[in-house]
Structures are given as C-alpha cells and as structure tokens.
Amino acid sequence: MNKHFILFTVLSLLAQTGYCSDMWTIYHQDDYVAMACKAALEGNAAWCAGTVKGYKCACKNQAELGSWMNCIYQETFENNVGVENRVIGLCASSNKTYTNDDLRQIYQNATNYMVDVSKDDTFNKTQPISYPITDSKKVHKTYLGYYHGYYNRWGNISTSHWLGIASLSMWGALVVISGALHWLGVLVPSLKKKLTGPLFNGYRKNISLAPTFKKHHINPVQSLFAAGYIPTRFESIAIAIHFLYSILACAIIGYNYYHGDKVFKTRMAGVARYYGDRSIIVSVYQVPLVFLFAGRNNFMQWITGWSYSRFVTFHKWLSRMLVLEILIHSLAFTAQSVAIGKLQSRLHEDFYRYGIVATICSCLAMVLAMYTIRRYAYECFLVVHIILIAMFTWTAYLHALDQEYQKYFWACIAIWCFDTVVRMARIVYCGLIRKARATFLVEENTIKLTIPVPSYVKTYPGAHCFIYFLTPSTFWQSHPFTVVKSITDEGHIHMYCKVKEGITKALLKKFQASEGSSVDVKVLVEGVYGSQSPYHHYDKAVLIAGGNGISGPFSHALKLATTDVKTETKLYWQVREYSVLNWFGEELMQLKNTKVQPIIYVSNPSSSLSEVHNGSLSSSGEHSDSSSGHEGKEEYAGGEKTKESLVNKFDFIEFHSGRMNVSEVVAQEIQESVGSVAFGACAHPDMTDEVRVAVKNNLNGSNKRVDYFEEMESW
Template sequence: MDLYLPSSVDRVSGHIAFIKACWKFTQTDISLEDVAGISANASEYFVDTRAVNSSTPVFVPLRLHREDVQNRIRDYRAFLGNFDDSQRYGIIINMYWVVMITWFAMCNKLKKTRWNEKIVSRRINFLRANISLPLLFGSHQTPFNMAPWLTTLLPTFGDSLVLLGYFALNVFFLFHNYKITEDNQLFGPNSNTLQTARYLADRAGVLSFAHFPLLVLFAGRNNILIGFSELPYATFMIFHKWTARVMVVHATLHTLAYLWMLWYKGSFAVFIHEWWFVMGVLAIVLGVLILLFAAHYFRVRFYEWFLVSHIVFALLFFISCWEHCVTFGWLDWIACAFAFWITDRLIRIYRLARFGAPRATIEHISDDTFKVSVKRPHNWKPYPGCFVFIHFLHWSIFWQSHPFTIVDSVLEDEQVTIYIKAKDGLTGQIAKLLSHTGQISMRVSLEGPYGNQSPCENYENVILFAGGNGIPGPFYHALHLAEGSRLLPKSKIRLIWIIRSVDSIKWFEPELKRLCRTKIQCDIYITRGFEASMVRANPLLSQFKHHITFHSGRAPSAKILHQEFELCSSSLAIVTCGPGMMCDEIRHVVAKSVEDVDYRVDLFEELQVW
C-alpha cells in the first residue's frame, strides 16, 4: 500500500481496511501507529515476489510487483463491479415499468377530459388500429390453445409490445458488460469460460431478486398502480405472470451456472451441505413448481388447489430466498416486496372490516344462476363497472373469495346485488346448498369495491355489450348515465344483451323495468328457443315490447358496430362485459374500423379474467 498508493488519504484508508481484516480473521487489535511501524520495519527486508520460489515457505516480507497489483485490482473491479452493474440494471428494469405505467396513466386519464375528442387524426388512428387495439394471434379474453393441455391468456398487441421491451432489457442486461481477461488473477489464466459462468450466475441471481417488488406489486388487489394508471386488474395479472416467468428463468440460469462451476472445480460435495446451498436449491424447485401449478390449464380446472399451492409455495419461496442470501446481501429487494405484500393484506382486512359481515339472502333464479342480495354500509358505495371479492362465511368455504361485478339494487336502498353463475368449486358448493330449498340466508363479507370506472360520461354516444351474467356492469353504466344526466341531450345510449333463453329475463326483470323508465335503447338477443311471435304471447316479454327490441339468435356484433360507426358523427364509447369470445370479436372489429372514422372511438373491456 505504501509503495503503490501515492495519496496519503488512500494509504490511510488502506491501513484501516488492513486493521479491520486483522480483527475479523485473527481477532488481533492493532492501531494505525502499529501499522506504520510494521511497514517501516518491513521495507528494509522486501523481496520481490517474482524472485521467490512459490513452492517453498517464505519468511521475509514480500513486495508485490506493480503489474500484479494493477491486474489484481482490475480483476477485483470486474468481479465486484459485476454486482454493482447487476444491482443498477435491476433498478433500471423496475424503472422501465414505472415509465410504462406512467404512459398508460397519461393516456387513460386523458380519456376523462374533453380533450380526448380532439385526439383524432389519420396517423393516430393508424397507430391505434395497428398497435394499441389489435388482438395478439386473435385472442385476448379467450384462452389461446397451443395444445389441448397447453392454454394461456394472451396480452393485447399493445401490451405485448410493452412486454417485448421488458424482455429485451432483461436479455441485454443479462449479458452486458462482462470484463473477461486472459490472465485473470482471481480465476487463473485461461479461465474465460469460468469467468463467464461466474459473472452470468451472479448477474442472473441479482436480476432475479430485482423482480421481487414487481412480482408482488402487480399481483396485489390494492396495487397503487391500478388507480394511478387506470389499467384493469387483469392487465396487471398478465404483467405479474410474465415477470414471474422471467424471474424464474433468471433464477434457473443462476442455479445452472453455479452447479456447473461446482462440478468443474470438483467442489460440489463441499458445498452441498451448506445452508445457503440447500436453501438455493429449494428456492429454484419452488419457483418452478409455482409456474407449473399456475399454468392456465391447471388453474381453470383445479382453482382451489391452485390457490392453496400458490400461497404455500410462494411463502416458502420467499423464506428460502431470504435464507439463501442472508449472508450475501440483496435482501432489500425481498424486504421491499414484503412491504408491498403486508400493505396489501392490511388494506384487504380493512376493506372486509369496513363492510362487515351482514346476513345476505341467496336465492336460485335459473338453472345455473343464483342471486346474492345484501345490505351495504351507508358510506360503502359501489360505482358502474366495479367488482368485489365475496367471502361466503360458511365453515367450509369462508377462506375462499372470487371476483364478481355488483350493482346497487333497484328494489331496495343501500342494498347491493350480485348475479353469480354456478360452476365448480366455491360457486358449485353454494349451488348445492341452494338445491334443497332454493333460498338460504348466510353471512357474507365483500372486499372492495375494486376496478376503474369507464369514463362513458365524456362521450357523445355510448354502446354497451353484455353477454349472459355480464349484464350488471353495462346495465349499471347505462342507468348511471341516463338517470344522472351525465350526457348531453343529443347523446345516444344503447344497451345490447345476449342471453341463452327467456329465463334470463326473469331473473333480471326488476332491473329491466327500471331501464324502461329511461330513454336507453335496449336490444336483447336470445340465442335459444325464441321466436318473434313469443313477444306478444309471453307476458314476461310483452310488458317490455314498447321499450325493448327482442331478437332471435346471436347478436351480429360486427354488423351492429358498423351501423353505429355510420350513424355516429361524434365521440363513441364501446363497453363490453361477457364471454371472452364476444369481447375479442368486438375488439377485432373496433381495431379494423377505427381508421375509417373521423371521430374518437374508445373501447373499454370490463371482463376480468386471469
């Protein structure tokens, strides 16, 4: 240090580091004065390292050759600098998402202003038609089938470009700026492969940890970014799944690179009993299992098993990652993720406590649909397009919750109504309880409301598509617009509902009667067992004949939209909520047609699938 550090400040810093090392490894306490004395005494007996036979013991002070010192400093900077680069790249990846979410926020908040109508031009419409609106491989809300057992939900084309930029950053940062040297002082000469493996292992490990905050934040129901960006929760779930996959890829590369190094150096048996090694292996196994059990095919068919495994495996994954690196560092990423997780859980508990656990009336209303009616607190107010996670407080299912759209009851003040289609799992169990009496009373708790309200009031024309049990959201929007005088008198509100049979009208009869008091244009398409002559003969239908137009068959969405595009001369909002195939078809038509109109057209999807 005294020979090669020209600055006295650097020499003192070096002496202090030497003193700390002495204490750490030998518990020897020495002072700066002691170091200065030892250095002065030893300088008289220095022998150059290149003049010493390295195979025999040496009992004299050694003077490191300047070139060797510089090379070692170079290699330490490359080795330790890789950790700094990895940390910096992980921060940049997180910042990429901040920038993208901010861009989405600006675009969505603009839709709530009158300026939105003026953002129309041939170039803008071209970009929207070819980038932001189109489907990716013809599917978004409908599962994309790569094989009978391999299905997934795809992002929109616009969202896929955001993910593509994210993938590109990860690939670039994974391999960028490795400083490999032929005469490396740490790994030995001719160790290029070993150096690359070590740098890759460390880089991949840190980048994997950098995904922890994104992973938890995107999955949280109370994700602050949802309100900020006004993106649907389903979009964040797509981002959550892809960041999880990239995280596990990084972790797998980290694991494979280290295993190869241990095999190459013959030290596998030495480290296999180390706690950090065991926890690292456990973490990667859990990460892979989480991805496998979260596959769309498994999640849809065995949702309850998916939910339990996801929670248990994720908790064990967090713990094993913490234990793996507790002596190495980078725990700040896990601590940040845990802060997001605990905040989300506390807010969820608060939301449940705020709603309470009132007794609800649950009644069977058609072959596969039942209705939940429950009183809400006075200061707990839903809004069009919102959804809640409902907990049925029965001993066998109280811990489960599922999302459903809700509406304020048209029959009773401060009461909310939820229409639920019975499937397997939770809703199937409720249907079984109803099979004996047709109506039961049970305490429930609603967590929410969640979701962003589509800004339909800022458009001159609104057309709402609903399919089956997806009617509550579009109906709530239509009623809110019509009765709240939110639009100009010349504006048009049209509600289109596609149902399988006349029975669906029976369970939604009170809401339809309320709709008839407004000027909303309503069309109902009945796909099975309906003919036009039934409108006069069936009392259920005849009461609506002056207000609602009934059609037989499936709604021709493309034809309806093209007619609306021709008739409209000012801004148009299109809202969809229903089967995924219907929503995807409408998105496809809008994307194909937006270049042909000279006014603003926006699509709002309120179907929540993940």
C-alpha cells in the same frame, strides 16, 4: 379506504427497494489497484505468520505496507492520491489511521531496504520476512491476475445492480407515462376527443386496442401446445421488451474473463460465477414488482387506470422470467461449485440448501400455476400457490442473508402484508359476515346473490367485490363478481354468478337438495374495487352485454340515464330466451322513459310463456316470492299471448330475434354517431373479443374519437 393513504404507504414500501439498491459497494479503478497489489504481494511473500485475511497485517507491518505502496506507485504513478486514499480507508477498517504524508514517508523509508526476491534463490514465500520487497516480474504478473480478477468480479456486481435498477426504472417509466396520459384524459376530456387521425388511430388500431394475434384475448386459447389467456398487443410488447432486456442483461452484456485470473483460476469457475451473480442480482429488483403487481390494492391501478387483469398478466409473465433467472443462478452456481471443487462442502452449508429449496419452490409455483390447473382445480392451485410462494420468500430470504440481499425480500413481505391488511380492512368495511340469499336462475345457469351491506358502502358502475363463501372447504377462497345495487331491497347488492366448477357447483348441489327456490349462505364481502369508465365524456355510449354479463353495462346505462349528461346511450343485450326478463325485469324497468335505448337480441325467440316465466315475474315487473309466482303465471298463461304481453310490458325495449352481428352493430353505431363514441363490453369471452376487434377495425374509417372499455376481467 383513502386512495392517497394507500398511495403513500405503498410508495414507502417501494422506497425500501430503492434503499436496498444502495447496499452494495461500488469499486473503482483505485480500489482494484490497492486490492490487487496487496493480494499480489501476499501471494509471493509473507510478513505475518498464519493465514492472512483482511488488512490487519498489511496495515500494521511497516515492511509490508512499504512494499504495498511501492507496488501501487510502480503500477500507477508516484504519490497517487486516489489509491493512497483507498489504502487509508482499508486500513481504517483495521483500526489503523494514516495520512497521505504518512504513507509516502513509509514508502520512502522502505526504498532504503528493498529486496528483489526474484534474485534470491534461498527465498521461501511461506516464511515470514521482516523487510520490504520490490516489484519483481512475478509480483507484476500476479498483480495483473488479481487486478483483472477483481475488476471482472466486482465490476460485474456493480453492472448487475445498475441493470437491475434499469429494469425497475423501465417499468416505472411505463407506469408514469401511462399515468400521465390517463389523468390527462380524465382532467381534460376534450383533449382526448381531438386525438384522432392516421397517427393516433394507427397506434390504437395496431397496438393499444389490438389483441396480440388475430382475435383471442378474453377468450382463452386451448391447444395442444399452449393454453391460457393471450395478452393484448400492448401488453405483449411490454412483456417482449422486458424478456429481451432480461436476456441481454443476464446472458450477454458485460462479461469478460481474463486468462491468468487469480480470483477464479479457471474459466468455468469465473464465468459461472459472473452468470450466477448477474442473474440473481437482476432478479431481486424484479421480485418486489412481481409481488406488487399481484396485489388487489396495487396503487398503480389508480395511477395508470389499467385494469387489475392487466397487472395480473404482467405478474404472471414477469414471474415466469423471474423463475428462469433463478434457474440460471442455480445452475451457474452449481457449475461454479464443481469447478472450484466445493460442491460437496457447499451442499452441507445452510445457505446453499436454502437456495435449493427456494429454486424448487419457485419452479413448482410456476408449473402449478398453468392455466389448465387454475381452471379445473382452482382451489388446489390457490392453496398450493400461497404455500409455495411463502416458502420461496422465506428460504430465499435465508439464502440471501449472508450476502445482504435479504432486504429485497423484506420489501416483498411488506407489500404482501400491506395488501393483506387492506383486504381485511375492506371486509370489515363491508360489515364482516353477511347472510346472502342465493337464487338459482335455471335458464341462465346462474346464481343470483342478494347481499345486505352497510348503508355507507357505496357502489358505482364497474365496481366489483370479492366474495368468500363461509363453508368449511371454501372459506379461504375469494371470487370476484360485478356489483349491482338492488332496486327493490334498500341496503342490498346483487351479484350474478355463472355456475361452473368449485363453489358455484357446490351451491347448485345445495339448491338441488333444497325444496325452496333460494337458499341462505354466509359470506364475507371484500370491496369495493374497480373504476368507473368515463362514458359521460363521450357523445355516445354503446354498452354491449351477453347473458349474465349485463350487470356492469346496465349499471353504466342507469348512471347515464339518471345523470345530467348529454351522452346518447344504447344498451345491447344478447340473451338466449325471454326468460331473462324474469330475473332482470325490475332493473330494466328503471330505463323506461329515459334517454337510454335498450336493445335485446333473443337467440331462441320461440320460447313460450311457461318457459319464460318460471313463476318469478309479477304484474308489476318486480321479483316476487314463491307464493306470488302463481299469480304471475295465471296472468300470462298461454303461448303467443304470453310473448305479446311480455313485449307490450317492455315496450320501451327494442327486441330482435337471432344473434347479434357485433361487427355490423359497431360499424353502424360509429357511422350514425354525431361525435365521439365509447364502446363497453361484458359478455361471453368470444363475444367480448369480437367487440374489441370490431372497434379496432373501424378506427380508420372514422374521424371521430372511438374508444373501447372492457368491462370484463379474466386472469
């Protein structure tokens, strides 16, 4: 899929949000004067029979129009061109055309017949009159009530839009700045190496590389009070700024109530309406951003170089704040409905009921997306989340229809549809239904998928695909796995899936019911996603893996080994037993006689050959089928002899017994490097967090450029 096409398309979708921001009427001083004078006069006198709405009577009845201009001139100054132009515009909407001279002539004529109704005891303001009236004290007081009422109401609407635009602009600025820095590093890598020293290292140590708290980031916390992934400190700062801004925008900035307000006659009615308008207008600018951040085909990934997991983090936290703003809107309008005595009548109106449903859907979507539910009941979460978000979008659209805010939700729908279409295109690109071979690796509690893909599908280090397992209960789910190009099977890719809950556990049960060592399963492959970390720009690359997290680091190491670059490369791998050489031996053999130094730490080095082999490693170091497995057993049968033979076969690998001390490894590699160093990690979440913290802690002690790339994503 062409990245430039995706960029152009999504920018077009976002432009719709910008178009929506131009859909509200911005009122100025002249508007408030014109509207307030007209409302004040009609609040104290009548020129047309029946209930007067709009400007038809005021513009066509010469007596009222003369009174209107008299009020305007007395409250401002005579021949006020600005307000005259507003009256001309208002009358044009009622199909009545005037010029400035026309209005002045009507006013001059009206002054000959003006009546001060405050001095007429027989005057009844409900009975239509045929003469102009002058600006009595009562009219002036009413004018002030309407003027401040309109100013507060419509001024709040405009302020809300500008605050919403500013919120969107802040995220846009962050993306642009991050994108500029990212592409500067890509296009001018030598410049990045020079950005060292106390200032740059201090920023990276305390902000860009640091976890929010002591250690946790990839490894989720699970406590009595909270559970889930903790953002990095950079992410937390961005989220905190947005949160503080939302509090200021929705609850503090720009509110004022005028005692004597004629638009909202009680303080509760006015203030509740102001809070209700402000919170929802600010939020509608954020809704398209929430949808965009959740998409897999988010063009901002290409601009910024940020991982998908970072955008999902922003999506989750912006969504939570969005729900709070929706709640403020709902509670405020409930209070306002009570204050003006319209709660019962509004409950029977469609727009109000749609708003209630939208609020409930958004709250349920937030609550049911909590980490515990996602982890232990992901399938239920996914179905319910999609349904709730679809219902929220639909009902919020209908709720906003009469207020002309529906266009913001069209932007959301467009983004969602675009992402879905591109995802379907990626599935077609990868060949639609694929017959995958699944092999269970007992020692690692891992399922190895071998999937045929069309020859034009190109993989690269750091790439991942989403897999749909085509079973009746899981066909609608997709799970991300790192891709490794097969060494022995041309046109195939490998993926290693840790057995957990859900689909992997269902596959394990299928293995247990089967007599063979592998089973076939039909899948859809959606890809290829992800970006390649630029290890080739550094003097040294240190790739750290754990267990079945070897896929990504190995791909990077192999790329560096087969590319004409001078990068010194080390591949560290923490495993439990030597048995990993059964299922990854053929890949490791590709590193023999290359500049890559593989280093394996075996935490359980006492494992014997029979434990190690499991009948799948042949003498050539390649995976064989079940029939040839027995030959391999005969060749390597016997305790220590097995281990010796194995170590001799992989003599290019440096083996260590015990667990890797991540902090020592990182410090040593930085100290021994002659230049810039890049670390990459994909391991158990706790180990991955250790690498991040170790790199951060060793920045101050080095004048070399040291970077960290997280090859593991969680959300």
